[in-house]
Amino acid sequence: MPDVVELIKKQHREVDELLKRAESGDGDTAALLQKVSNLLLPHSEAEESFVYPKIRELKSSENEMVKDGVAEHHDMEAKLSELLREDPDSPGYDGKLAAFIGELRHHVEEEENDLLPVLSEKASDSERESMGSRFMQETEGRLMAASGTVGGVATGTSGSSGSGGSEGDEPTKTELYEKAKEQDVPGRSSMSKEQLKEAVDRD
Numbered sequence: 001m002p003d004v005v006e007l008i009k010k011q012h013r014e015v016d017e018l019l020k021r022a023e024s025g026d027g028d029t030a031a032l033l034q035k036v037s038n039l040l041l042p043h044s045e046a047e048e049s050f051v052y053p054k055i056r057e058l059k060s061s062e063n064e065m066v067k068d069g070v071a072e073h074h075d076m077e078a079k080l081s082e083l084l085r086e087d088p089d090s091p092g093y094d095g096k097l098a099a100f101i102g103e104l105r106h107h108v109e110e111e112e113n114d115l116l117p118v119l120s121e122k123a124s125d126s127e128r129e130s131m132g133s134r135f136m137q138e139t140e141g142r143l144m145a146a147s148g149t150v151g152g153v154a155t156g157t158s159g160s161s162g163s164g165g166s167e168g169d170e171p172t173k174t175e176l177y178e179k180a181k182e183q184d185v186p187g188r189s190s191m192s193k194e195q196l197k198e199a200v201d202r203d
């Protein structure tokens with residue numbers, strides 16, 4: 001079972017990879033930011049729903065830091081949704097993108113340096129593992145729901161969609177994702193359909 005601290009850090013790295021690509025103009029900025037949003041929103045929600053409360057319970061002196069973290073989530077979400085509504089070629093866009101990325105990196109740094117160590121030090125291994133399972137369910141479950149319309153497969157049917165394929169030879173994104181999950185492909189939750197196809201074929 002995944003340790004919640006490792007899982008959160010792994011998702012941070014996935015988001016950062018996408019942002020690095022957006023910064024360097026490697027790929028379609030709007031599509032990259034949409035992926036960032038698909039990853040980040042469930043991630044932050046899961047942190048707020050049970051990770052931050054646990055940190056506060058274990059170390060009450062982190063209360064202010066946790067409050068700052070929640071405020072930063074909301075601010076980053078506002079900045080990101082503004083970016084998603086705008087044309088990446090519009091004037092001022094690059095500055096807004098840089099501001100969003102800067103804030104996100106600062107937030108991640110504080111989370112990893114100040115908040116997550118509380119769990120590493122004060123929560124037991126089994127607590128971190130059961131939190132990790134919950135975190136995975138909440139983030140990957142919502143991610144699937146968000147991308148579930150791709151390929152026409154209904155959402156919320158994970159686990160039973162493997163043998164579909166009635167729309168032709170092409171596997172759907174959901175099917176590919178399920179396969180990647182079975183093979184424990186790293187970074188699968190932020191992959192496009194093409195990337196998933198490549199990743200599962202390679203294995």
Ligand SMILES: [Fe+2]
Nearest residue numbers: 008043047111
């Ligand atoms: Fe985080």
Ligand SMILES: [Fe+2]
Nearest residue numbers: 044047069111
């Ligand atoms: Fe966070």
